[in-house]
Amino acid sequence: MYKIVAKEKLCPVVDFMKIEAPAVAKKAKAGQFVVVRVDEVGERIPLTLADWDDKEGTVTLVAMQVGTTTYKLAKLNTGDQILDLIGPLGLSSEIDNFGTVVCVGGGVGVAPVYPIARALKQAGNKVITIMGARSKDLLFWEDRLRSVSHELIVTTDDGSYARKGVVTEPLKEILEKNKQISRVIAIGPAIMMKFCSLTTKPFGVTTLVSLNSIMVDGTGMCGCCRASVEGSTKFVCVDGPEFDGHQVDWDLVFNRQRIYCDEERQSLELWKTHQCQHS
Numbered sequence: 535m536y537k538i539v540a541k542e543k544l545c546p547v548v549d550f551m552k553i554e555a556p557a558v559a560k561k562a563k564a565g566q567f568v569v570v571r572v573d574e575v576g577e578r579i580p581l582t583l584a585d586w587d588d589k590e591g592t593v594t595l596v597a598m599q600v601g602t603t604t605y606k607l608a609k610l611n612t613g614d615q616i617l618d619l620i621g622p623l624g625l626s627s628e629i630d631n632f633g634t635v636v637c638v639g640g641g642v643g644v645a646p647v648y649p650i651a652r653a654l655k656q657a658g659n660k661v662i663t664i665m666g667a668r669s670k671d672l673l674f675w676e677d678r679l680r681s682v683s684h685e686l687i688v689t690t691d692d693g694s695y696a697r698k699g700v701v702t703e704p705l706k707e708i709l710e711k712n713k714q715i716s717r718v719i720a721i722g723p724a725i726m727m728k729f730c731s732l733t734t735k736p737f738g739v740t741t742l743v744s745l746n747s748i749m750v751d752g753t754g755m756c757g758c759c760r761a762s763v764e765g766s767t768k769f770v771c772v773d774g775p776e777f778d779g780h781q782v783d784w785d786l787v788f789n790r791q792r793i794y795c796d797e798e799r800q801s802l803e804l805w806k807t808h809q810c811q812h813s
């Protein structure tokens with residue numbers, strides 16, 4: 535069992551959770567993820583390591599409530615326990631002194647971008663970060679991202695805070711102004727990552743995206759997380775989660791993400807009904 539030692543609501547649909555997991559904290563690297571099972575009847579879901587503390591023996595997860603398991607997770611409080619937490623899984627981000635890098639975080643993708651931006655800054659890069667959300671109430675960790683960036687640009691789709699617009703607009707301007715950008719790392723909704731990749735392509739800038747495929751085992755055995763990159767099949771859990779965004783077959787990513795939509799909706803409705811009967 536894995537004890538929750540701190541829990542906080544970052545915005546109405548996003549929760550921060552610090553969990554005791556010393557073995558995972560000891561090995562964690564930026565870009566890796568864990569697979570979590572909340573209880574004995576629960577499914578396994580992947581969540582990126584948003585932070586970790588080797589001395590404290592804790593890992594930090596940030597989860598957006600979208601379906602049954604993330605709703606269940608959001609209901610837990612400090613002192614409660616999670617049944618399984620396996621990791622760290624996946625390949626870590628490539629961290630080197632590339633020069634000037636742009637990190638883009640959209641929505642809950644801001645959380646996994648944080649340790650990557652921090653590691654890139656520590657490696658000597660100039661880090662420009664763009665963070666975006668649909669509106670002000672969905673923004674979180676602006677301070678954290680500012681602390682690991684040389685420059686931070688914040689956007690909201692509806693203009694309720696900072697610059698109005700989507701993250702690809704400042705990204706394009708930066709690429710137009712600064713010919714020295716060595717790479718872009720974009721993490722967020724698949725549609726955002728696709729458009730970031732389309733924005734950088736004409737500039738020929740290496741662009742890495744972190745694919746949020748549906749996963750089951752997280753160890754390369756079930757094939758559930760497969761994606762097509764550069765025309766060949768990759769398993770996101772063991773070959774990724776980061777891939778060259780210019781080489782990803784995005785249509786396949788979108789199709790596979792929708793594959794269990796009806797079942798997921800039914801599962802959530804059943805779970806909500808069950809909750810009501812027991813409250």
Ligand SMILES: Cc1cc2nc3c(=O)[nH]c(=O)nc-3n(C[C@H](O)[C@H](O)[C@H](O)COP(=O)(O)OP(=O)(O)OC[C@H]3O[C@@H](n4cnc5c(N)ncnc54)[C@H](O)[C@@H]3O)c2cc1C
Pocket residue numbers: 567579580581582583596597598599600601602603604605642645646745746747748749775791794795798799801802
């Ligand atoms: C490597 C990896 C790291 C991830 N890290 C995080 C993280 O740090 N924080 C976080 O909040 N989420 C993260 N995700 C996504 C998260 O795992 C899924 O959203 C989660 O499995 C949803 O489970 P659920 O039962 O709550 O919702 P479900 O019942 O499975 O889904 C409800 C609805 O949400 C949408 N949805 C579900 N999964 C996805 C997805 N992968 N992409 C797009 N839409 C989806 C679908 O419309 C679906 O119908 C990550 C995914 C991967 C592969």
Ligand code: FES
Pocket residue numbers: 748749750751752753754755756757758759760769770771772
């Ligand atoms: S989740 Fe099963 S192979 Fe990747």
